[in-house]
Amino acid sequence: xxxxxxxxxxxxxxxxxxAEAVGETFLMVGISVLAAILLGLPLGTMLFLTAKGQLRExxxxxxxxxxxxxxxxxxxxxxxxVFMIPVTRxxxxxxxxxxxxxxxxxxVSIAIYARQVEQSLFEVPRGVVEAAQxxxxxxLGIVCKFLFVEARSGxxxxxxxxxxxxxxxxxxxxxxxxxxxxxxxxxYGYQRFETExxxxxxxxxxxxxxxxxxxxxxxxxxxxxx
Amino acid sequence: xxxxxxxxxSYKSGEGIFEAVQSVSLTVRxxxxxxxxxxxxxGKSTLLRMMNVLELPxxxxxxxxxxxxxxxxxxxxxxxxxxxxxxxxxxHLLNNRxxxxxxxxxxxxxxxxKKQRKERVQECLKFVGLPDxxxxxxxxxxxGQKQRVAxxxxxxxxxxxxxxxxxxxxxxxxxxxxxxxxxxxxxxTLGVTIVIVTHEMDVVKEVCHAVSVxxxxxxxxxxxxxxxxxxxxxxxxxSYREQLLGKAGMRDV
Numbered sequence: 001x002x003x004x005x006x007x008x009x010x011x012x013x014x015x016x017x018x019a020e021a022v023g024e025t026f027l028m029v030g031i032s033v034l035a036a037i038l039l040g041l042p043l044g045t046m047l048f049l050t051a052k053g054q055l056r057e058x059x060x061x062x063x064x065x066x067x068x069x070x071x072x073x074x075x076x077x078x079x080x081x082v083f084m085i086p087v088t089r090x091x092x093x094x095x096x097x098x099x100x101x102x103x104x105x106x107x108v109s110i111a112i113y114a115r116q117v118e119q120s121l122f123e124v125p126r127g128v129v130e131a132a133q134x135x136x137x138x139x140l141g142i143v144c145k146f147l148f149v150e151a152r153s154g155x156x157x158x159x160x161x162x163x164x165x166x167x168x169x170x171x172x173x174x175x176x177x178x179x180x181x182x183x184x185x186x187x188y189g190y191q192r193f194e195t196e197x198x199x200x201x202x203x204x205x206x207x208x209x210x211x212x213x214x215x216x217x218x219x220x221x222x223x224x225x226x
Numbered sequence: 227x228x229x230x231x232x233x234x235x236s237y238k239s240g241e242g243i244f245e246a247v248q249s250v251s252l253t254v255r256x257x258x259x260x261x262x263x264x265x266x267x268x269g270k271s272t273l274l275r276m277m278n279v280l281e282l283p284x285x286x287x288x289x290x291x292x293x294x295x296x297x298x299x300x301x302x303x304x305x306x307x308x309x310x311x312x313x314x315x316x317x318h319l320l321n322n323r324x325x326x327x328x329x330x331x332x333x334x335x336x337x338x339x340k341k342q343r344k345e346r347v348q349e350c351l352k353f354v355g356l357p358d359x360x361x362x363x364x365x366x367x368x369x370g371q372k373q374r375v376a377x378x379x380x381x382x383x384x385x386x387x388x389x390x391x392x393x394x395x396x397x398x399x400x401x402x403x404x405x406x407x408x409x410x411x412x413x414x415t416l417g418v419t420i421v422i423v424t425h426e427m428d429v430v431k432e433v434c435h436a437v438s439v440x441x442x443x444x445x446x447x448x449x450x451x452x453x454x455x456x457x458x459x460x461x462x463x464x465s466y467r468e469q470l471l472g473k474a475g476m477r478d479v
Contacts, residue, residue: 125316127318128318128320130280130318131312131318133280133307134311134312135308135331135335135379135383136303136305136307136308136332136336137335145334145335149320149322150320152322223322224322225321225323225363225364226321226322226365
């Protein structure tokens with residue numbers, strides 16, 4: 001019989017370690033979200049623009065960008081982390097630790113969100129782009145003043161879905177000393193047979209994901225005036 | 227003056243080639259409302275879209291304001307397009323921006339200051355009879371109101387030419403008359419040259435000074451028309467009942 005009071009007790013006993021783990025998760029996911037916005041958004045936009053029949057149709061670039069996104073996404077994530085160790089070492093000086101763990105996580109984040117962005121942009125009616133062109137809008141103007149405006153609720157929902165994936169991916173970062181709640185749950189809860197502690201962390205994760213989804217859906221709905 | 231000179235356009239369709247427009251020459255007199263009418267798939271929309279080079283002809287010239295738009299570099303073409311407004315059957319408004327936000331977009335693209343933008347937006351919305359809808363979103367408007375917003379947006383740069391691609395084809399007859407009145411008003415008071423593509427005979431009959439007939443990618447006929455005066459005050463429309471009594475020839479019982 002599962003003991004809830006024992007779970008709470010364990011939770012309180014390990015609260016400083018848990019807080020630390022949560023902080024590490026936030027750092028890794030935060031860096032990933034930032035990478036997704038700063039690099040995934042432009043990459044997704046380029047995926048859209050270079051596609052057939054779009055504003056900057058370009059077969060070469062389309063193949064290259066799609067290739068990158070597909071290759072990154074087809075890696076089993078754990079293998080990508082290991083595979084990228086030399087790159088990580090080159091970028092941040094070390095392959096171990098939370099910041100180092102954020103490098104492969106960031107790369108995956110960019111690829112995941114870029115696809116979401118591309119899909120959202122494809123949903124904007126073609127006529128909107130045409131109206132923009134008829135006003136003499138430049139390509140940058142069309143992207144910023146028309147495409148992003150009309151696709152914004154989809155862009156936010158995509159980022160929400162992506163963020164939840166990032167949280168999930170971040171849980172395996174223990175392999176390169178990245179820490180985080182997932183790593184904590186495995187080391188303390190699973191490997192030391194403290195099942196109650198593991199359950200507490202899982203509940204914590206569920207609450208976190210619920211909150212992210214709730215916030216994302218709220219913002220998206222608020223932005224959607226269609 | 228707007229003139230298309232020997233323009234042609236063809237598309238690859240599967241195995242064969244579809245000739246959408248075949249060597250059409252067409253002149254629109256300045257200050258007139260010019261209709262382009264024809265059955266579906268005749269190439270009339272393609273012809274209209276050539277007038278601001280949304281559709282680049284394979285051959286021929288597009289002369290607007292003394293310049294051949296087909297030869298302009300992209301930057302100059304974008305500038306030229308500012309003096310050519312365009313409206314569409316499906317309005318193509320930004321649904322995530324308010325009415326005034328929509329009218330403001332072309333001005334923002336041109337880098338016009340906030341204060342001047344605000345004035346111009348107010349002026350345009352007033353012109354189309356929607357000054358009180360400025361803060362609403364397009365989703366809250368009727369079809370006719372949406373088209374008016376699109377017209378206000380097209381007027382923001384004070385164009386000398388307004389291209390209308392089936393502007394009333396998704397509107398009911400009463401609303402159609404309303405939009406046609408707005409167009410006539412624009413032509414009369416602002417001196418804007420208007421080109422209307424439509425498949426509705428009534429639209430041509432109601433507002434056009436001249437009409438070109440397009441069939442299977444070719445210009446097959448052209449007429450001059452006598453224009454009905456129309457209402458000068460566009461905010462005063464007859465009620466739906468009055469329209470039924472007048473237009474459909476129904477009798478009061």
